[in-house]
Amino acid sequence: MGVANKRSLAYGCYQALQAQGAQLILTYQNERFKKSLSQFIDEDVQLVECDVADPENVKTAFATIKAQVGSIDGIIHAIAYADPEALSGETTDADLDAFEKAEVISVYSLISVAKYGREIMNDGGSIVTLTYMGSERAIPNYNIMGIAKAGLEATVRYLARDLANQNIRVNAISAGAVKTLAVTGVKDYSKLIELSNSRTVDGEGVTIQEVGNTAAFLLSPLATGLVGDTIYVDKGTHLM
Numbered sequence: 001m002g003v004a005n006k007r008s009l010a011y012g013c014y015q016a017l018q019a020q021g022a023q024l025i026l027t028y029q030n031e032r033f034k035k036s037l038s039q040f041i042d043e044d045v046q047l048v049e050c051d052v053a054d055p056e057n058v059k060t061a062f063a064t065i066k067a068q069v070g071s072i073d074g075i076i077h078a079i080a081y082a083d084p085e086a087l088s089g090e091t092t093d094a095d096l097d098a099f100e101k102a103e104v105i106s107v108y109s110l111i112s113v114a115k116y117g118r119e120i121m122n123d124g125g126s127i128v129t130l131t132y133m134g135s136e137r138a139i140p141n142y143n144i145m146g147i148a149k150a151g152l153e154a155t156v157r158y159l160a161r162d163l164a165n166q167n168i169r170v171n172a173i174s175a176g177a178v179k180t181l182a183v184t185g186v187k188d189y190s191k192l193i194e195l196s197n198s199r200t201v202d203g204e205g206v207t208i209q210e211v212g213n214t215a216a217f218l219l220s221p222l223a224t225g226l227v228g229d230t231i232y233v234d235k236g237t238h239l240m
């Protein structure tokens with residue numbers, strides 16, 4: 001869930017999972033994204049509409065997936081949104097509407113995805129979401145999205161506890177900064193990426209392939225020991 005274009009972190013996940021022979025289904029937000037996907041995604045990959053702003057859409061999307069394939073083994077949730085006006089200045093500038101929107105799309109969506117996804121998920125399944133270090137540190141302009149990511153990481157822990165009775169694992173990847181559509185909403189995002197890259201072990205930013213490979217690992221039985229965790233995949237930025 002969350003491939004917008006070839007720069008998307010979810011596209012790195014798509015590529016990594018495809019390399020492992022997974023059968024993939026992509027969900028897209030609306031027709032505009034579907035059009036974009038159809039230009040570079042293999043024709044045999046199923047595309048299902050799912051605007052997570054309304055949980056009813058999530059319910060419908062998983063019902064559609066059930067009708068098409070029966071059951072699934074994993075979900076990658078790579079979705080977040082906040083109005084660009086809320087991703088600049090100070091946290092007190094954000095109004096309640098902007099805050100609620102960010103929480104609904106970036107946090108509650110993981111709950112609704114888990115709620116309806118678990119109904120069609122096989123024993124031993126795995127759910128992975130994408131988060132960012134702005135959950136723990138006050139990153140310039142990240143503001144309410146940092147608060148949302150803190151909520152998302154807490155959501156991962158609670159879902160991990162609750163889905164354990166179905167033998168489904170839930171984890172998060174905390175990715176380093178990568179230039180994607182979502183990041184361009186953050187004011188001065190180029191500076192953020194530059195600073196982030198300058199603090200990696202070799203001065204080069206993490207790639208979407210590296211993020212995707214970790215996602216493929218987390219979906220696989222190699223990661224059965226990882227439950228409710230947030231794993232940094234940022235080439236060391238969080239340490240420096």
Ligand SMILES: NC(=O)c1ccc[n+]([C@@H]2O[C@H](COP(=O)([O-])OP(=O)(O)OC[C@H]3O[C@@H](n4cnc5c(N)ncnc54)[C@H](O)[C@@H]3O)[C@@H](O)[C@H]2O)c1
Pocket residue numbers: 001002003004005007008009010028029033050051052053077078079080081105130131132133174175176177178179180181182183
């Ligand atoms: N790019 C980074 O530096 C970075 C770092 C750490 C974490 N992340 C996280 O990775 C995830 C993926 O973002 P990305 O950077 O690949 O950007 P992206 O713009 O490629 O992907 C964001 C996706 O969210 C989807 N989305 C937004 N609102 C939606 C809605 N209402 N319903 C359904 N889908 C919706 C968009 O359609 C898009 O596919 C996000 O959670 C983001 O916060 C990104």
